[in-house]
Amino acid sequence: MSHLELAGLSAYPESRVDYAGSTYFMTRGERMLGVIGESAGFEGTRHEASGALLCPLTPANAAALRRRLPWLNPVPLGLRTSAGFGDRLGLATPGHVLAVRGTGIAPVFAQQSVRENARTHRTPQQVLDDAMWGVFQAGWREPWGADADHLKTPADAEAFAAAGYTFYTIDPGDHVDNAADTDPAATLTAKVDTLPWDILDSSAKDLEERYLKVLLRLGRFNLYFDRPVLLRAAAKYG
Structure with missing residues (x-):
């Protein structure tokens, strides 16, 4: 039984990361980010039995975790064979990780269009953060991309650029x-x-x-x- 289980916490085993003197993990049930060690920059509540700071999956905590764990940032994939997953729910990335692991295909876990975001009432930042939490939960450590899909105007691209997307698909259909x-x-x-x-x-x-x-x-x-x-x-x- 792990230290976390002894302390009453159940975590996804693939999510546990020991990096630069701190430990990070995601709890099961009500998913939360756990941080043991240096927790400056994270917002949460201290879990007394384990000593972990338990943090809700907020944009601020997502940004803080990306600063700590560089592989949680999407990157340009160049000419590698890649596939976009387009998770409309924000819950499917752990399954996508299972599907792509071992294939040699570079995944684009965050991939949504302006139209899709309007219909699902999500923002580019939410889409990227949801994908990142899934990447963290499933223990994916390889490069992955984020595609701002079907962009029709320069204004459409601004929110995606601010969120850190690494791939931009231009839709010239109106022309x-x-x-x-x-x-x-x-x-x-x-x-x-x-x-x-x-x-x-x-x-x-x-x-x-x-x-x-x-x-x-x-x-x-x-x-x-x-x-x-x-x-x-x-x-x-x-």
Whole structure:
């Protein structure tokens, strides 16, 4: 029986961390952060039998724990094979850890869009903190990411940036010209001619010279543009 159990506390065993002279763990039942040792910066109530400071899972305590345990901060994952989990409830990350552990896949445990947050009444900070508490509970020590999904405006990104997200998925859907799917050739040509080529530091002629009749090898796949397909793509996506 562990010291914590003898003191009447039941903790998730994977959550226990001995780091830089202090011990951290998460209690079962009413989940709380336990800190034994240096507890400055945490807000909680002292548990007399164990000597631990028991702290509610608040944003302030989440931030304090991230400062103590660096692997609880999301990081950029670069070109690693990754997968986003998109936990809408804020409770599923421990299960996601079990699913991804040992696969070699880099997890993006915090992944929500502005629309999803509006529907679930959560903030980017809550999503990240919920994922972090799950990472801590399940004992995940490897890199993980946080994706600000489906961003449509610069203002959308601000709260995610302030929370510490490391991946930003831009949704240009409002600027996609779906009419280009069926526009006649003359209309497509006119639309392509009026694209902001000065900003793109290019021209319609450069576009055709760069992509027409050029075989693009993409791993096992080959991509080839004829003029109608190229103009349709340029007009649709700008």
